[in-house]
Amino acid sequence: MLTERRTLLTGGAALAALPAIPMARAQANTLRIGVLTDISGTYRDPTGPGSVSCTEQAVAEFQGRGLNVEVLRADHQNRPDVGANIARQWFDQGVDAIVDVPTSSVALAINQIAREKNKVFLNSGAATSDLTGPACSPNTVHWTYDTYMLAKSTGGALTRSGGDSWFFITADYAFGHALQRDATSFIEAAGGRVAGSVRYPFPATTDFSSFMVQAQASRAKVLGLCNAGTDTLNTIKQAREFGLTSRMKIAGLLLSMAEVHTLGLDTAQGLVLTEPFYWNANDRTRAFTTRVRPRLSNGWPPTQIQAGCYAVTLHYLKAVADMGVAAAKASGTDAVARMKAMPTDDDAFGAGMIRPDGRKIHPTYLWEVKSPRESSGPWDYYKLAATTPAEEAFRPMAQGGCPLVRS
Amino acid sequence: MAAPASGSFEALAAENEALWGFTKPQLIALGLMLVGILVAPAILYPIFLMKVLCFALFACAFNLLIGYVGLLSFGHAAYFGMGGYLAGHAAKAWGLTPEASILMGGLAGMLLGWVIGWLAIRRQGIYFAMITLAMAQMVYFFCVQAPFTGGEDGIQAIPRGRLFGMIDLSADTTMYWLVAGVFVAGFLFIHRVIHSPFGQVMTAIRENEPRATSLGYRAEHYKLMAFVISAALSGVAGATKALVFGIATLTDVFWTMSGEVVLMSLVGGLGTLFGPVAGAAIIITMQNYLAEYGAWVTVIQGIIFVLCVLVFRRGVVGEIGRFLKVRL
Numbered sequence: 001m002l003t004e005r006r007t008l009l010t011g012g013a014a015l016a017a018l019p020a021i022p023m024a025r026a027q028a029n030t031l032r033i034g035v036l037t038d039i040s041g042t043y044r045d046p047t048g049p050g051s052v053s054c055t056e057q058a059v060a061e062f063q064g065r066g067l068n069v070e071v072l073r074a075d076h077q078n079r080p081d082v083g084a085n086i087a088r089q090w091f092d093q094g095v096d097a098i099v100d101v102p103t104s105s106v107a108l109a110i111n112q113i114a115r116e117k118n119k120v121f122l123n124s125g126a127a128t129s130d131l132t133g134p135a136c137s138p139n140t141v142h143w144t145y146d147t148y149m150l151a152k153s154t155g156g157a158l159t160r161s162g163g164d165s166w167f168f169i170t171a172d173y174a175f176g177h178a179l180q181r182d183a184t185s186f187i188e189a190a191g192g193r194v195a196g197s198v199r200y201p202f203p204a205t206t207d208f209s210s211f212m213v214q215a216q217a218s219r220a221k222v223l224g225l226c227n228a229g230t231d232t233l234n235t236i237k238q239a240r241e242f243g244l245t246s247r248m249k250i251a252g253l254l255l256s257m258a259e260v261h262t263l264g265l266d267t268a269q270g271l272v273l274t275e276p277f278y279w280n281a282n283d284r285t286r287a288f289t290t291r292v293r294p295r296l297s298n299g300w301p302p303t304q305i306q307a308g309c310y311a312v313t314l315h316y317l318k319a320v321a322d323m324g325v326a327a328a329k330a331s332g333t334d335a336v337a338r339m340k341a342m343p344t345d346d347d348a349f350g351a352g353m354i355r356p357d358g359r360k361i362h363p364t365y366l367w368e369v370k371s372p373r374e375s376s377g378p379w380d381y382y383k384l385a386a387t388t389p390a391e392e393a394f395r396p397m398a399q400g401g402c403p404l405v406r407s
Numbered sequence: 408m409a410a411p412a413s414g415s416f417e418a419l420a421a422e423n424e425a426l427w428g429f430t431k432p433q434l435i436a437l438g439l440m441l442v443g444i445l446v447a448p449a450i451l452y453p454i455f456l457m458k459v460l461c462f463a464l465f466a467c468a469f470n471l472l473i474g475y476v477g478l479l480s481f482g483h484a485a486y487f488g489m490g491g492y493l494a495g496h497a498a499k500a501w502g503l504t505p506e507a508s509i510l511m512g513g514l515a516g517m518l519l520g521w522v523i524g525w526l527a528i529r530r531q532g533i534y535f536a537m538i539t540l541a542m543a544q545m546v547y548f549f550c551v552q553a554p555f556t557g558g559e560d561g562i563q564a565i566p567r568g569r570l571f572g573m574i575d576l577s578a579d580t581t582m583y584w585l586v587a588g589v590f591v592a593g594f595l596f597i598h599r600v601i602h603s604p605f606g607q608v609m610t611a612i613r614e615n616e617p618r619a620t621s622l623g624y625r626a627e628h629y630k631l632m633a634f635v636i637s638a639a640l641s642g643v644a645g646a647t648k649a650l651v652f653g654i655a656t657l658t659d660v661f662w663t664m665s666g667e668v669v670l671m672s673l674v675g676g677l678g679t680l681f682g683p684v685a686g687a688a689i690i691i692t693m694q695n696y697l698a699e700y701g702a703w704v705t706v707i708q709g710i711i712f713v714l715c716v717l718v719f720r721r722g723v724v725g726e727i728g729r730f731l732k733v734r735l
Contacts, residue, residue: 046489079656079658080561080563080654080656080658081652081654081656081658081659082658082694084652084653085454085455085458085652087693089452089454089455090455091452104559105559105560105561105563108560108563109561109563109653109654112563112653113653128560172552173551173559174557174558174559174560175556175559202547202551203551247448
């Protein structure tokens with residue numbers, strides 16, 4: 001019997017020792033910002049702890065203006081149910097704004113909850129353009145990028161600069177289909193054509209070799225990848241093994257610096273991708289990178305999503321300072337309305353504005369990855385291939401189907 | 408009432424049935440649980456409690472199958488998730504009231520359970536588990552592709568609606584009482600099933616299927632019925648969860664969810680009435696309060712699973728029952 005009793009005691013002790021999530025204590029004058037991001041999963045590198053650091057950087061830069069700001073963090077594990085649960089709990093315990101939220105499904109869930117609770121949702125990490133389309137909300141700002149802008153820049157600008165015939169490898173689910181559909185419309189509008197496409201079962205496809213052969217046979221100039229994360233990495237590696245990179249340009253529709261870094265320049269050279277922020281783009285982005293880099297635990301320069309977290313938090317704090325903490329805490333809608341009324345300006349994205357549908361607009365850049373020989377040092381990865389001006393980069397409001405715009 | 412066939416402590420406790428098929432210790436435990444359900448929302452966060460209750464019902468439904476018929480289904484996520492999807496779709500697209508949506512979810516679980524169960528019960532042991540897993544993965548891939556599930560995004564913004572068209576459920580506390588009601592009803596129903604003659608035959612099949620067959624029972628009918636009941640209740644649990652969170656996603660149909668419910672039942676105690684409830688509470692509490700440690704949650708869950716298998720074989724409630732020499 002002794003064994004059993006001891007087992008029970010151990011179990012009880014283990015349970016009692018569980019640390020609890022630090023509860024947010026309500027203080028009337030403190031602004032509470034929660035960074036809800038992917039701390040343990042696929043998107044850890046482009047978002048994750050770096051998003052938290054960049055948010056803290058914005059808060060630090062705003063210090064001394066009479067605002068008391070507390071930054072919380074949590075991991076949504078890329079699961080909408082987990083994210084929704086945390087968001088509800090945070091909002092109920094006095095968090096005023098949620099920042100970042102990569103993974104579209106989680107972002108759409110938080111979008112709904114922020115509206116329901118009249119709080120603020122500052123999205124940087126999610127790709128879906130529905131956030132400022134059918135699902136748009138007076139409580140949401142979508143800052144960094146979206147699928148429409150990626151497709152337009154990668155599809156349209158690349159076609160205009162000579163890549164006028166395409167072959168798509170597409171993940172066979174709604175997200176992949178949407179990317180391919182959007183990219184196709186821009187390619188055709190720019191005078192290009194789609195030579196062929198192939199859909200692969202998602203998830204759980206790791207062998208892309210047969211698709212590589214098909215892509216090669218199509219004689220298209222560009223291989224478009226309508227997938228994300230590990231799948232993209234696998235396709236690129238296999239395209240390289242098949243020698244496709246010497247004959248075709250590979251354009252990842254959802255690809256970022258984190259993936260390029262993972263692949264290494266040797267494999268990634270020649271890839272074409274779209275990002276509105278690159279740390280080495282100009283003096284202001286370099287200045288921002290120098291300031292924030294000591295905070296980043298992995299020592300990387302900030303990614304576009306992390307920079308977006310910085311910029312959107314900074315703008316939010318400006319709006320709060322302008323309208324007063326009490327008013328900003330009382331109504332998320334008012335705080336976002338004030339954000340939309342003020343022009344934006346920060347080191348990461350330059351001057352810009354937030355449209356009535358919640359879309360932040362800024363110029364977007366098409367980058368080509370340098371070869372190891374062209375790269376002059378660590379993290380010197382991109383050379384500029386094309387620029388899309390802010391007014392043209394994002395979906396026109398009238399086409400988005402956002403109910404806020406019509407009324 | 409016939410004495411249960413297995414376990415020395417079960418036999419010891421079987422004689423003192425007090426009320427409605429509950430033994431005295433079970434009545435006490437039930438009382439404690441009901442008091443807990445009544446008091447908890449005053450202390451703890453209601454959404455967290457609702458989650459615990461949904462998973463407790465799910466684990467109880469699963470336990471009905473493994474604990475009392477001895478069938479290890481590794482595909483219960485299919486009924487849980489599909490119940491959530493159908494309830495979400497019913498509430499959002501068809502505008503059904505919440506109680507009707509939950510029933511829709513239960514119905515979805517039941518029909519799916521009927522089809523999968525009909526196939527799976529033809530095999531035993533590991534083959535049974537593998538068939539249920541394979542079928543559940545088919546359901547998962549169907550959900551990835553089907554237009555009404557919204558693929559990766561899931562069904563978002565499911566309205567909680569008005570109960571019977573009258574009571575507004577948008578407040579968490581109101582919703583809590585509905586969830587608590589659904590859970591208690593499901594729990595008592597499972598208890599009733601176990602303590603019916605039907606339940607006795609189920610246990611007999613678990614202990615010795617050829618003997619049950621030789622006594623004239625059609626084992627397959629009983630197994631299928633148990634499977635369908637379990638699947639339907641899982642569907643109800645999934646549907647309730649979808650309404651609580653306003654979202655139905657792929658997480659709930661993925662095989663890891665099937666694994667989680669196995670874990671909950673194991674931690675709590677297989678074949679005990681209260682075990683799955685305790686197991687669900689423990690696992691959900693861990694997931695909730697350890698969320699900030701990210702991937703470590705899974706590691707800790709794994710360690711607990713190993714501990715259970717090695718030293719805690721009867722689960723928390725099972726071990727307590729053994730210690731106190733009662734059946735819980």
